[in-house]
Amino acid sequence: MIKQSIHAATRREQKVVTRDRLVNAAMALFARKGIVNTKTADIARSIRMSHGVVFLHFPKRDDLVIAVIDEFGRRLAAEFRQAFEHDLGLRAVLQAHLRVLEELEPFYARLVTEAPMLPPKVRSTLMMLHAAVSYELFAALERERKAGRARKIPRPLLFNTWIGLVHHYLVNRDVFATGDSVIAEQGETLVNHFMTLVKP
Amino acid sequence: MAEKCPACGSCGMPMEKPEDFARGDVSRPYCRYCTDARGELLSYEQVLETNARFYVESQGVTPAAASAMARAMLADMPAWRGRH
Numbered sequence: 688m689i690k691q692s693i694h695a696a697t698r699r700e701q702k703v704v705t706r707d708r709l710v711n712a713a714m715a716l717f718a719r720k721g722i723v724n725t726k727t728a729d730i731a732r733s734i735r736m737s738h739g740v741v742f743l744h745f746p747k748r749d750d751l752v753i754a755v756i757d758e759f760g761r762r763l764a765a766e767f768r769q770a771f772e773h774d775l776g777l778r779a780v781l782q783a784h785l786r787v788l789e790e791l792e793p794f795y796a797r798l799v800t801e802a803p804m805l806p807p808k809v810r811s812t813l814m815m816l817h818a819a820v821s822y823e824l825f826a827a828l829e830r831e832r833k834a835g836r837a838r839k840i841p842r843p844l845l846f847n848t849w850i851g852l853v854h855h856y857l858v859n860r861d862v863f864a865t866g867d868s869v870i871a872e873q874g875e876t877l878v879n880h881f882m883t884l885v886k887p
Numbered sequence: 888m889a890e891k892c893p894a895c896g897s898c899g900m901p902m903e904k905p906e907d908f909a910r911g912d913v914s915r916p917y918c919r920y921c922t923d924a925r926g927e928l929l930s931y932e933q934v935l936e937t938n939a940r941f942y943v944e945s946q947g948v949t950p951a952a953a954s955a956m957a958r959a960m961l962a963d964m965p966a967w968r969g970r971h
């Protein structure tokens with residue numbers, strides 16, 4: 688009995704490991720070749736797995752794309768949580784957002800570049816993540832406003848101004864950065880600029 | 888990989904803290920936004936409306952676009968799968 692449950696637990700762990708490998712491989716290939724252009728067979732081949740394994744974990748291709756976006760969402764939530772433990776300010780929220788974008792920059796840049804071409808569910812998932820960031824930004828702005836350090840800005844415009852700025856640099860990262868990461872090179876400038884915009 | 892937490896079986900929201908779950912009960916499959924005061928799952932229309940509003944309030948998208956996105960999000964969720 689005990690032997691059987693250990694065996695089942697090991698199988699479950701193995702399943703999680705395989706799933707994580709697929710998500711990581713997908714993220715790497717999406718970053719390199721683009722999301723629309725990457726086939727599930729390419730992902731399986733890149734980690735020497737059979738094509739069937741991909742479908743065992745992700746019956747539809749979209750499920751795999753969403754799993755990669757969900758991974759991004761999880762890292763974002765963890766980063767926000769950590770930022771809040773130390774500082775509830777707007778600057779800290781912006782910096783936390785950029786830290787995750789920098790970590791996943793090649794994939795995220797592809798994601799926002801291809802967003803209008805992606806299937807509805809994938810795009811909706813991305814927009815739902817944006818919604819979560821929007822709420823964190825607005826809550827932080829309101830705290831700054833109550834302390835007299837920011838002015839009133841409607842929630843959608845606050846978020847769209849920030850994300851519009853960041854996405855412009857990401858989509859055109861080849862002309863805004865000399866190295867691999869536009870967020871590493873320009874992030875601080877963007878945060879400083881945004882903090883100036885929200886001043887009373 | 889970051890540590891995974893359960894997601895609401897109705898809207899997919901990650902449930903990290905007990906207060907994210909229906910009635911603060913971590914054994915429940917749905918989040919507090921998709922359930923009523925007794926912890927019962929709301930109707931599909933109510934959940935759709937809540938999710939669509941979330942898109943509108945956060946990003947200012949049109950109500951029609953928000954509704955379409957919410958429908959796409961809910962389509963494969965365990966609570967609503969096979970509804971159409």
